Amino acid sequence: MKKIIVWLFLIFLIFSSILNAQENNNYTKNCIYLELLGQGILGSVNYEYRFSPNWSGRVGFTTESIFIPIGLDIDITGSPIMINFLTGHASHHFEMGLGVFAAWVKGDDFWGMKMDTDEEFMPLYTATIGYRHQPRTTGFIYKLGFTPLFNGDGEGSIWAGLSLGYTF
Numbered sequence: 001m002k003k004i005i006v007w008l009f010l011i012f013l014i015f016s017s018i019l020n021a022q023e024n025n026n027y028t029k030n031c032i033y034l035e036l037l038g039q040g041i042l043g044s045v046n047y048e049y050r051f052s053p054n055w056s057g058r059v060g061f062t063t064e065s066i067f068i069p070i071g072l073d074i075d076i077t078g079s080p081i082m083i084n085f086l087t088g089h090a091s092h093h094f095e096m097g098l099g100v101f102a103a104w105v106k107g108d109d110f111w112g113m114k115m116d117t118d119e120e121f122m123p124l125y126t127a128t129i130g131y132r133h134q135p136r137t138t139g140f141i142y143k144l145g146f147t148p149l150f151n152g153d154g155e156g157s158i159w160a161g162l163s164l165g166y167t168f
Contacts, residue, residue, distance in 0.1 A: 028134075045060060046060035054086050061079055099127075100126065106119040125151075129145055139167060
């Protein structure tokens, strides 16, 4: 599964780079946003920097306690770290990204993995495929995308996220 995602990502990068070779370079570089669900499990606060019109890096933070009466009781503190590729025109973009959610988890069961009650570092591998509306100048940004999360054994889930924020 990982190999398929990586190959699709590389093919898309090559194709998109050819199509966007003459894109205008005027764009805002900084973005702060809240993500509901997505890479931060239930939610995260994020900062993103655009290195070029097509590439950005993101770092976020989340801390949450999840209790569901059917046996799920965990505490998560973590940081989604992503590299994203953007393509599109004006304010409308298709976004693809790869990264890791560096999580410290304490609880009984997380993502189908049994744990003891001590805190444990658990990196989850993640991707983003979705739509982004980001103006070239300062303003409101929103994103909607699929954000799968997988552990090192390939266990995980397809996830989704909605982001709202400000670019400057």
